[in-house]
Amino acid sequence: MGFKSVLCVTDADHSDHDVETAAGLCAEVGAHLSVRIIPALMLVLSYRPIRDGIPEWPTGRGQAMATLNNQFRQERFTLDVPRLERRSEKIQELLRAMCLSYDVDTDYCNLTGVGEVVRQRVLCADLTIVGPALLNDSIVGPVVINGSLLDTGKPVLIVPKRAEATLWPRRVLVGWDSRLEASRAVREALGLLCAAEEVRVVLVGPKANHKGYGAKPGADIAAYLTRHGARVSVDLLPSAGKSAAKVLAQHAIDTSADMIVMGAYGSRRLRERLFGGVTKWIVDKPTLPLFLAR
Structure with missing residues (x-):
């Protein structure tokens, strides 16, 4: 079958190489490229206040942890918004120069939710391309690959560093x-x-x-x-x-x-x-x- 809709997932801190690779492959076959920026947010896993040098469990530990998690997410989100906007604008500028059909969006979620977010995106794509930056990301990379493959029925093309990728292989x-x-x-x-x-x-x-x-x-x-x-x-x-x-x-x-x-x-x-x-x-x-x- 022909690949007419291609998905590329990247993190806000990754280089442009993955997007450039996906864009080049889309240009080969005239496909639309959907870029998803996913700055996965890690959860705060524990909280133990210190009093007089002795760790102390607070009353309502679960509620305290939830409050800290929410506060952490809000602070990170506030700090990340300008960075994500700059990243999105840079990617769009790159893709405009290549005269591609494209769209760029951001999915802000916990690391535990990345797989499901990716899976939902993959269901409306013909192919997901995983570039070297994502492949070498030991935290987000495996989650994205699993989310792309499991329970989707859709293929993934993994492109390692220094590999010459093409959708017209000889x-x-x-x-x-x-x-x-x-x-x-x-x-x-x-x-x-x-x-x-x-x-x-x-x-x-x-x-x-x-x-x-x-x-x-x-x-x-x-x-x-x-x-x-x-x-x-x-x-x-x-x-x-x-x-x-x-x-x-x-x-x-x-x-x-x-x-x-x-x-x-x-x-x-x-x-x-x-x-x-x-x-x-x-x-x-x-x-x-x-x-x-x-």
Whole structure:
């Protein structure tokens, strides 16, 4: 499908690089760019007044904490408004110079509410672009990525630092594992896969069976993509004791791929969060643009 509405999330303190990256990609395909500035506000988590050098719990502790939280939010909001306005004006000036269709807005919320705010925005977009500044933000970045992917059905394009991103990639590597998430990623990326000069469907350590990969692993998805006009080859790679993530990442480098397309959170979300997984490993250490869907 074509990407006609693209979302870019940035913080008030981030550089312009993420917005510039998203704007350049929108210019490639003639898409509208929606920029959302989210200055996530951290909650005050505790309050212990000191009297005579001894910590003291106040009467009505919960009420005291709520009062402090509200006061903190109001003070931060008052201080941030001029900074947010300057940031918004700067982004609009940048996008006007590129002659793009765009809109810029600010969502002011607690960190705990960022995921839901992003999810609501993503539902009305074709693609969310996560640039290096957001990707390297250890506080807001993971919340935005999860909010963009979970319960939205929409794809995310992660663009790491120094990567050359394009929505017209020449060589694309598809990480395939016969799961629903991988199928959705392929469907969402179908337009760019069909336009690519070369698409490599990669399976790591597949075993032929009738319940998973089938009698000939990779044949079904290759046939599906071929019917849509994609130029497809299938690579069956041994794991050789390495994780699937490392094998995929290395093969992408070896084949000079411009992008990796794969499903996100294929295993149980909690298990991936605790013990890691293909998605987490590649998101944490991306080497080239990564197109994710769930």
